[in-house]
Amino acid sequence: MKVLLTGANGQLGRCIQDRTPTDIDLIALTRAELDITDQVNVMTLCEKLKPDFIINAAAYTLVDKAESAPETAFAINVTGAENLAYAAAKLDIPIIHVSTDYVFDGTAITPYTPNCPTNPQSVYGQTKLDGENSIKAITSKHIIIRTAWVFSEYGNNFVKTMLRLGAERDELGIVADQVGCPTYAGDLAKCIFDFLVLIKSNATKAFGIYHFCGDEQVSWYEFASAIFDEAKTKKVVVNKPILKKLTTSEYPTPAKRPKYSVMKDSSPHVDYSDWQTALKNII
Numbered sequence: 001m002k003v004l005l006t007g008a009n010g011q012l013g014r015c016i017q018d019r020t021p022t023d024i025d026l027i028a029l030t031r032a033e034l035d036i037t038d039q040v041n042v043m044t045l046c047e048k049l050k051p052d053f054i055i056n057a058a059a060y061t062l063v064d065k066a067e068s069a070p071e072t073a074f075a076i077n078v079t080g081a082e083n084l085a086y087a088a089a090k091l092d093i094p095i096i097h098v099s100t101d102y103v104f105d106g107t108a109i110t111p112y113t114p115n116c117p118t119n120p121q122s123v124y125g126q127t128k129l130d131g132e133n134s135i136k137a138i139t140s141k142h143i144i145i146r147t148a149w150v151f152s153e154y155g156n157n158f159v160k161t162m163l164r165l166g167a168e169r170d171e172l173g174i175v176a177d178q179v180g181c182p183t184y185a186g187d188l189a190k191c192i193f194d195f196l197v198l199i200k201s202n203a204t205k206a207f208g209i210y211h212f213c214g215d216e217q218v219s220w221y222e223f224a225s226a227i228f229d230e231a232k233t234k235k236v237v238v239n240k241p242i243l244k245k246l247t248t249s250e251y252p253t254p255a256k257r258p259k260y261s262v263m264k265d266s267s268p269h270v271d272y273s274d275w276q277t278a279l280k281n282i283i
């Protein structure tokens with residue numbers, strides 16, 4: 001089975017490469033090797049390589065920067081997703097695409113399921129939703145996985161930011177009134193490979209939108225606290241910095257973030273990410 005992976009240098013892209021089953025021939029392409037915004041190149045390469053699946057791990061993920069660079073975010077998250085969907089449709093192969101909890105507005109009081117109404121509050125969230133909708137319109141052979149608060153040993157993420165700031169400062173202010181479900185990119189990678197197996201065995205029933213995220217909800221403050229507890233235990237930091245709870249209004253950011261970002265998926269195909277165990281392992 002030949003699988004084409006885009007965004008190979010990202011957190012998810014690298015975790016996918018680390019977990020590729022031996023019976024899969026993974027063609028992992030970085031942005032330099034395949035810019036998904038280049039429609040001609042995407043189609044030409046897909047027709048040449050003839051993959052059995054496309055996994056799109058490429059995205060514009062700079063949530064705050066997207067507010068002042070909406071065209072760039074749109075080009076990657078919408079046009080890029082469309083280009084891959086057109087190629088998948090032309091080759092008549094499935095596409096697995098990754099989206100975000102930021103398609104929701106965060107006003108819910110119970111976990112979001114895939115059918116809940118969307119209402120993005122940021123440019124990033126809007127472009128990710130538009131990307132989902134484009135893929136759905138272009139090909140029925142899609143799996144769209146919404147995930148949240150992704151961290152890993154690779155790239156830039158909240159865990160690494162905390163450890164860096166914790167080494168520089170004795171005291172950190174962390175937002176305590178936004179809750180979500182941290183997700184380990186390695187668990188998401190595993191989930192994606194589970195979907196490949198599922199599609200092979202029962203294709204038509206598998207297609208659709210899913211949620212995949214951590215099994216326990218926390219605030220950013222609680223997430224930071226868990227990170228420093230583990231870092232202290234593992235002697236990665238000498239002292240745990242003093243963590244001060246901030247409200248969202250005390251920590252203004254260009255992009256508005258959902259206050260309640262907890263997702264749930266009742267699908268039998270999807271397990272949750274055990275983010276606490278993953279956090280221990282990567283620290």
Ligand SMILES: NC(=O)c1ccc[n+]([C@@H]2O[C@H](COP(=O)([O-])OP(=O)(O)OC[C@H]3O[C@@H](n4cnc5c(N)ncnc54)[C@H](OP(=O)(O)O)[C@@H]3O)[C@@H](O)[C@H]2O)c1
Pocket residue numbers: 006007008009010011012013030031032034035036037057058059060061076080098099100101128147148149150151155156185
């Ligand atoms: N990170 C999160 O907290 C989070 C939360 C919810 C959902 N998600 C979604 O999860 C997925 C994976 O995210 P991630 O954390 O792995 O993101 P990431 O670490 O930022 O990786 C994204 C990758 O996409 C590549 N890329 C950007 N523009 C491209 C283009 N035009 N053509 C090809 N590749 C391009 C980037 O290349 P460079 O390496 O050259 O920059 C990068 O390697 C994304 O769909 C994201 O929206 C992430």
